[in-house]
Each structure stands twice: as structure tokens, then as C-alpha cells.
Amino acid sequence: xxxEIEKTLIEMIAKHAEVxxxxxxxSMPVKETGIDSLxxxxxxxxxxxxxxxxxxNASELQERFELGTIKDLAKRLEQxxxxxxxx
Amino acid sequence: MHRVAVTGVGCITALGDNYxxxxxxxxxxxxxxxxxxxFDKSLVIxxxxxxxxxxxxxxxxxxxxxxxFLDRFAQFAxxxxxxxxxxxxxxxxxxxxxxxxxxxxxxxxxxxQDEGYWRLYGEKAKRLPPFTVPKLVPSSAASHISIxxxxxxxxxxxxxxxxxxxxxxxxxxxxxxxxxxxxxICGGSEAPINVGTVKAWEGMRVLSNDQCRPFSAGRxxxxxxxxxxxLILETYEHAExxxxxxxxxxxxxxxxxxxxxxxxxxxxxxxxxxxxxLDNAGIVPEKIDYINAHGSGTQQNxxxxxxxxxxxxxxxxxxxxxxxxxxxxxxxLGAASGVEAAACLSALEHQVAPPTVNFQSADPECDLNYVxxxxxxxxxxxxxxxxxxFGGLNTSIxxxx
Numbered sequence: 097x098x099x100e101i102e103k104t105l106i107e108m109i110a111k112h113a114e115v116x117x118x119x120x121x122x123s124m125p126v127k128e129t130g131i132d133s134l135x136x137x138x139x140x141x142x143x144x145x146x147x148x149x150x151x152x153n154a155s156e157l158q159e160r161f162e163l164g165t166i167k168d169l170a171k172r173l174e175q176x177x178x179x180x181x182x183x
Numbered sequence: 184m185h186r187v188a189v190t191g192v193g194c195i196t197a198l199g200d201n202y203x204x205x206x207x208x209x210x211x212x213x214x215x216x217x218x219x220x221x222f223d224k225s226l227v228i229x230x231x232x233x234x235x236x237x238x239x240x241x242x243x244x245x246x247x248x249x250x251x252f253l254d255r256f257a258q259f260a261x262x263x264x265x266x267x268x269x270x271x272x273x274x275x276x277x278x279x280x281x282x283x284x285x286x287x288x289x290x291x292x293x294x295x296q297d298e299g300y301w302r303l304y305g306e307k308a309k310r311l312p313p314f315t316v317p318k319l320v321p322s323s324a325a326s327h328i329s330i331x332x333x334x335x336x337x338x339x340x341x342x343x344x345x346x347x348x349x350x351x352x353x354x355x356x357x358x359x360x361x362x363x364x365x366x367x368i369c370g371g372s373e374a375p376i377n378v379g380t381v382k383a384w385e386g387m388r389v390l391s392n393d394q395c396r397p398f399s400a401g402r403x404x405x406x407x408x409x410x411x412x413x414l415i416l417e418t419y420e421h422a423e424x425x426x427x428x429x430x431x432x433x434x435x436x437x438x439x440x441x442x443x444x445x446x447x448x449x450x451x452x453x454x455x456x457x458x459x460x461l462d463n464a465g466i467v468p469e470k471i472d473y474i475n476a477h478g479s480g481t482q483q484n485x486x487x488x489x490x491x492x493x494x495x496x497x498x499x500x501x502x503x504x505x506x507x508x509x510x511x512x513x514x515x516l517g518a519a520s521g522v523e524a525a526a527c528l529s530a531l532e533h534q535v536a537p538p539t540v541n542f543q544s545a546d547p548e549c550d551l552n553y554v555x556x557x558x559x560x561x562x563x564x565x566x567x568x569x570x571x572x573f574g575g576l577n578t579s580i581x582x583x584x
Contacts, residue, residue: 114247137313138251144310 098122101170101177108142109135109166122167129166149176186419187356187433189582191271193263193370194525196410196512197233201266205512205522206529210558212538214511216394216406219376227381229390233408233513234376235259251314253327254292255374259411259518260324261331264368267413268332272427273366275333281421283364284325284338285355286413287347287371289517289572290380291321291340297379324372324411336364342517345479347371348412349520349570349578353436355416365421370521372411381407387446389481394541395514397478397507398485398549405479408513412521414528431531431582434565435464441575448484448571453477453491456577460567461495464581468496470565471503471581473536475523477571478507479514486548488571493551504536504561506554511540520570520578527566531584535560 098106102122109126110117112135120129131139144151164172194201197215198208208215215233224230243262244250253261268278295318302308317323322340329338337358341351348371355367375381384390384407391403422429437459441452461468477488485507493500508526515522526537535558542555568580 134248134251141310141313148309150309 099170101173102166104146105166105170108139112139120166122170123165125163125165126169143173147173147177185359187359188417188419188422188427188429189414189431189433189528190417190422190427190429191267191273191415192413192430192525192528193266193270194410194412194522195235195259195262196412196515196522197235197408198512200235200238200262202270202525205525206532209508209511209526209529209537210533210535212511212540212556212558214394214540215408216513221376222378226378227385229381229385229392231391231393231406232376232381233406235410252317254318254323255294256288256292256372256411257318257324257327259374259409260286260370260372260413261327263370263372263411263413264328265331267368267370267415271415273415277366277425278332278334280335281364282334282366282368283336283358284328284334284368285341285351285358286325286328286369287341287343287349287351287517287521288321288324289342289344289347289373290375292319292323293380294374294377295319297377300379328368334368343576344572344574345514345516345519346570346572346576346578347517347520349568349580350438352414352416352433352520352524352580353438353578356433356436359416359418365418367416368413369416370411370413371518373516373518374409375407375516376409391480395480395510396541396543397476397480397510397539398489398546398553399542400544400546402480402482402485404481406509406513408509408515410512410515410522411518412525414521414524431528431584433580434583435460435466435581437463437579439577441577443575446573448487448575450487450491450494452575452577453488453569453571454494456579457491457495457567457569460579460581466565466581469499471496471567472561472563472565473504473530474567474569475527476505476507477569478509478539480507480509484571488569489549489551501552503552504554504559505551506537506539508537520568520580523570524568524580524582527568527582530563530566531582534563536563
């Protein structure tokens with residue numbers, strides 16, 4: 097069962113990878129979705145806009161984009177949102 | 184020194200989105216000036232502008248792969264460059280390493296900058312879109328043309344305010360003569376119809392509130408225009424060898440600086456550019472049939488340019504035909520010399536001097552043979568294209584049929 101964040105991420109990634117959201121699942125590694133570096137930069141912008149956050153620790157995050165699954169990315173975001181103080 | 188052939192031209196302005204349409208409109212005296220539609224016109228006092236009409240970006244660019252990187256000025260540059268390259272019949276093999284791109288703009292990606300500032304300071308946004316920087320750099324027009332056409336020769340941007348495209352054409356000739364390339368894709372582009380830029384021009388108190396009326400009594404100043412024009416310059420031998428149609432020859436150019444004042448024009452700088460162009464072309468002043476003047480429609484420019492033409496051409500000054508086509512397509516700033524080179528090519532092709540529309544009555548200080556309101560059929564062998572920028576940066580270019 098996908099969390100709300102996972103669902104939102106799947107929608108966003110599908111848009112930038114130019115694939116149907118149904119073709120993606122949370123267990124899929126982000127880089128296997130077909131999203132390219134241009135799409136990744138736009139995805140990070142969309143995440144920041146949507147959640148009104150600043151994605152900190154860019155290198156760690158980059159690693160998630162490179163190596164992790166959508167679920168990993170969602171978990172990482174969830175942690176940031178939990179301790180996020182309105183900036 | 185190589186002879187330099189013009190083998191292609193592309194143009195997108197308020198007078199149409201291609202050269203043929205531009206040529207027809209510029210010779211028919213069609214005025215492309217209308218109230219601004221690109222933003223809420225109540226935000227500015229000077230609401231009359233010369234916009235590119237019915238420009239549907241999706242018809243020209245990949246929405247995902249290209250548009251995020253293209254400011255409006257670079258979009259115009261690319262559209263006009265594609266037309267020019269196609270007009271010249273250039274193939275990918277010819278383009279690649281033997282070509283270069285030299286492209287002018289006065290203000291570059293100001294639409295992007297304006298939208299960004301509005302987000303940051305108006306809407307209090309915390310971030311800007313990820314490709315803001317590559318969109319706003321003035322060299323992006325040159326980069327995109329190079330990428331779009333696979334040109335691996337030297338490519339760069341040129342900026343000198345309202346003479347940018349003129350300097351780009353002059354540098355293009357120098358590139359051909361230095362052996363850097365056989366084909367130089369040169370021109371200029373500008374997209375100044377955004378709130379911040381129009382307000383900045385308003386601040387200078389040089390914008391007209393109704394029409395641009397160059398050399399006319401009662402002229403009220405500049406009308407801002409947007410667009411781009413691209414010329415394909417090629418060594419004559421190269422053009423002949425590949426069997427290209429030669430539209431005209433760029434026979435001479437002159438560049439000079441006033442070294443005087445940031446905005447006030449003086450006679451000697453423009454006169455020097457015109458004299459150098461004549462020397463460079465190796466012709467006497469009497470050879471020039473038509474001048475497409477800088478003719479911005481400000482009080483000072485038009486009087487100063489008239490005096491400069493008197494000083495260079497002597498008695499012939501009152502014989503040759505002069506017009507400013509800015510009254511029709513607006514002042515396209517960094518694109519102006521390119522757009523007006525396109526008007527010169529139309530004059531050569533059709534043997535007609537384009538008119539200065541919106542002319543009302545003579546100004547005693549502007550006493551030359553201006554072609555007013557209606558085009559004038561005439562013999563046109565040599566034409567001169569003048570651009571005199573703020574900061575006293577001047578170019579004058581001569582084309583021959």
C-alpha cells in the first residue's frame with residue numbers, strides 16, 4: 097500500500113519521465129523510471145514547491161535519486177517534513 | 184580579404200514570422216504597432232508596442248526538452264536562424280565545423296529575469312525554476328543555434344545595446360576573413376516586451392505613447408519592438424562552389440564609438456562609422472542609393488543622424504533615399520540591425536525603398552530625402568544599414584545587389 101507521499105512522488109516522477117503513473121511502483125529505483133538529469137532537477141523543484149520545503153543535504157538526496165527507490169525517497173521526505181519548521 | 188555573400192535570411196517580427204511576409208509588409212508600409220497583449224497593459228504608461236503576433240511556441244519547440252531552456256529572445260533567434268539556414272539551402276555537413284554563430288542581443292533573457300524577480304519579490308517565492316540561469320544568459324541564443332544545427336565552429340554572443348546585431352554582422356565578416364569559418368550565422372534577437380523592461384524604458388522618457396514617427400515634426404520617441412533576424416554570411420567562393428543563390432553581397436562595414444556620453448548622440452561617431460563603411464567597401468558616397476537609417480524617432484537621434492549623413496555624403500545627402508522602418512516593426516534594440524538588414528535585402532530584391540510610415544510633416548532640422556508613408560520604386564544597387572546604440576556604439580553596413 098503506497099503512502100500519500102509515495103503517490104504524489106509517483107505522479108511527479110511520471111510527469112518528468114513522460115510515462116504513465118500506473119507503470120511505476122514505489123519499489124522501483126528512481127533511475128529506472130526513465131527520468132533523466134533534466135527531469136530530476138525539475139522534480140526537485142516540484143517537490144520543494146509542493147511541500148514548501150528546501151531540500152537540504154543535496155548530496156545525500158542526490159544519492160537517493162541515483163540509488164534509491166521511490167519508497168526510499170518518500171521516507172527521506174517524510175523525515176524532513178516531520179522535523180520541518182516553517183521556513 | 185574574401186568577398187562576402189549573403190545566402191539566406193530569416194526574420195520574425197511584428198511584421199510576420201518569416202522573411203517573405205516581413206518583406207511584403209515592410210514594402211507595403213504595414214505598421215505592426217498595437218497595444219501590448221503580453222501582460223496587463225495597465226501596469227505601464229507606454230502601452231503601444233510592436234509584438235510578434237500569433238507566436239505559438241509549441242509549433243516550434245519540444246515542450247519538455249527545449250522550452251525549459253529557452254527565453255523568448257532565444258526562441259525568436261532560433262526560429263529566424265532555422266529559416267535563414269533553410270533559405271540558404273545549407274546541409275548538416277556544410278554546417279558542422281565550417282560554420283560559426285555570432286549573435287547579438289542588447290538585454291538577453293529579460294523575460295526570464297522579470298518573471299523570476301516577480302516570483303521572488305512580488306509573490307515572495309522561496310526559489311526559482313532550475314533552468315533560470317541558462318535561459319537568461321545573453322549568449323544562450325548563440326548556444327541554442329549551435330546545438331540545434333550541430334555547429335561546432337566558434338559561437339558566441341555579442342552585445343552593444345541597439346547596435347548588437349550590427350556588431351554581430353561585422354564580426355561575422357571578420358570571422359570569415361580570418362579563416363575561422365566558411366559560413367557565419369549572424370543576427371540579433373530581442374524580447375523587451377515585459378513589465379520590467381518597458382518600465383525601465385519609460386524611466387528614460389524616450390517612449391512614444393502613440394506611434395514612432397522618425398524624422399517627422401512632432402515625433403514622440405521610440406516604440407519598443409520584439410523579434411529576431413538572422414543572415415547567412417558566406418565567403419563568395421564557398422557560396423559559388425556549393426551553387427548557392429546569392430541574395431546580396433556585404434561589401435563593407437564600419438564601426439566606431441562616440442566616446443562622449445551614455446545617451447546623448449553626437450555627429451562624429453555615426454559619421455565615422457558611415458565613412459569607414461564606405462572606405463571598407465571601396466566606394467564613393469555617391470554610390471549609395473538608399474540608407475536604412477537608425478531613425479529611432481527620438482528628437483535627438485533623428486537630428487544628429489541627419490547631420491551625420493550631411494557630413495559624410497555632402498551634396499549626395501539630399502539625393503539618396505532614406506527611411507526608418509522602425510515606425511513599422513518598432514525598435515527591436517539588439518535585433519535592430521539584423522531586422523533592418525532584412526529590410527535592406529528586401530529593397531535590393533524588389534528595387535523599392537521601404538517607407539517611413541506615420542510621418543506627419545517636415546521638421547526643419549531633418550532636411551533629407553526621406554521616403555515617407557509610401558514605398559518608392561527606384562534603382563537600388565548599394566544600400567547602407569545604420570545602427571547607433573546608447574553608449575555611443577555605432578555600426579554601418581553596406582550591401583550590394
